[in-house]
Amino acid sequence: MISFVGAGPGDVDLITIKGRKLLERADIVIYAGSLVSKEHLSFCKKGCKFYNSASMTLEEVINIMEDGINKGLNIVRLHTGDPTIYGAIKEQMDILDEKKISYEVIPGVSSFTAACSAIKKEFTLPEVSQTVILTRIEGRTSVPENEDLEKLASYGASMAIFLSVQQIDNVVEKLKDGYKRENVPIAVVYKATWEDEKIVLGTLENISEKVKEEGIKKTAQILVGDFISGDYERSKLYNPEFTHEYRRASK
Template structure:
C-alpha cells in the first residue's frame, strides 16, 4: 500500500499560525518536503523523531514529484509544506496531476495567507461597509505574464482593496499602474515584509508617491505584501458607516430590531 500525500499550508511564517490539522499531520508525518526559501524552518519542529525532512528550494518540479512518490511508497503520511495557502501562487496542480496519474491519494489543508497576516499585523481591515466589499488578490507581471484583462491598471480601476503578491521589486510598476487607474498620489499604501515572522516582520506605511523610497530605506526587497485599499487608516477616521449586522435598527434571524 502507498501512503497519502498532504499539501499543507504553513501560513505566513509564524509556526503558531499553522492550522491545528496541519500541525497534527506534521506530527504524524514520515516524510516532509518543505519550501525552505519561503517557509520558516521552525515549522518543521513539529516533525517526529526520525522523520525524513527535505528542503525543496534547490529542486525542480520533476525532482519534487519524484521525491514525493518515493516517500509515499515508504510512509503512510507524507507532507508537502508550502508557504501561505497551497492554492495561491504555488504549483499545486502541477504537482498533483502526476500523483493522480500514479494512483497516489492526496489532499490539501489550507493555510493563512500573507495577505490576511499583513492586514492583521498592521491592524487594518480589507473591507468596510460603504467603502469596499471586494478584495482582489493579484500580482504584477514579471517572468510570469498576466492573462489579458488582468493587468494591475485594469484591476485598480475598480478602486477596491488590492493585495499585491510577489511584486515588491516592481514597486515602481505598482505606483505607475495605480496612478494610471486614477488613484491619487497621496493614497495610502501598506507594505508588510515577512508578516508574522518572529523578530523579522517589518511594516511600512506610505503613499503611492513615497512608498518606494520608504521601502528602500528599510531595505525591503523580498517576501513583502503590498496592500492598496480605500480602507487603509480607517481606525483614525472621524466617522464610519455602521455595520448593518450589529445595528440596533437591523433585524436578522438571530435578533429583532430594537429601534
C-alpha cells in the same frame, strides 16, 4: 497519504491544528525552505526525513513522493501561507492524478490576511469596499492582459499584491494610472508575523521612497485601498436599528 499543508505566513503557531498533527505523524516532509520557517520541522517525529524543495525540480519532488507512497509512508508537502494561492500545487497534483496517487490539501493562513492583521485593518468596509483583489505584477511569470494591475486598480477595490515589491516603482505607476489619484493609502508589510516583520505606511505618492529606505526587496505584501485609512459606514449587523434572523431592532 500525501498531504499538501499550508504552513501559514511565518509564525509557526499560525498553522492549523490539522496541519500540525500531520507534521507530527509525517515520515517525509518536503518543505519550501526559502519561505517556510524551519521551526515547523521541530514538531516532526524522530527519524522523519526532510527535503528542501528550494533546490529541487518538480520531477525530483514527485520522485520522492512516489517512492514514499510505495513504502507506505506519510508525506507532507509543506507550502508557505495557503497552498492554493501562488503555491504551484496544480502541477504537482496533475502528475499525482496521472499516477493515480491520492492526496489531500489542507488550507493555511495566507500572507495577505496576515499582513492586513498586522496593520490592524479590515479589507471589507461598508461603503468603502466589499471586494478584495489578490494579484501580482508581471515578472518572470506573465499575467493575463485583462488582469493588468492598472485595469484592476480602476475598480477601486481593496487590493493585496503578491510577489511584486521588487518592482515597487512599476507597481506604483500602474496603481496611479488605475486609481487616477496619488493619495491612495498603501501599506507594505515585510515578512508578516515573523520576528523581523516591518510595516511601511504611506500613499502612492511616497511609498516607493519609503520602501527603498527600509531596504525591502522581497517577501512583502503590498496592500492598497481606502480601507487602510478611509471613512466608512457602521455595519448593519450590530446596529441597534437593524433587524436580522437572530435579533430584533431595539430602536
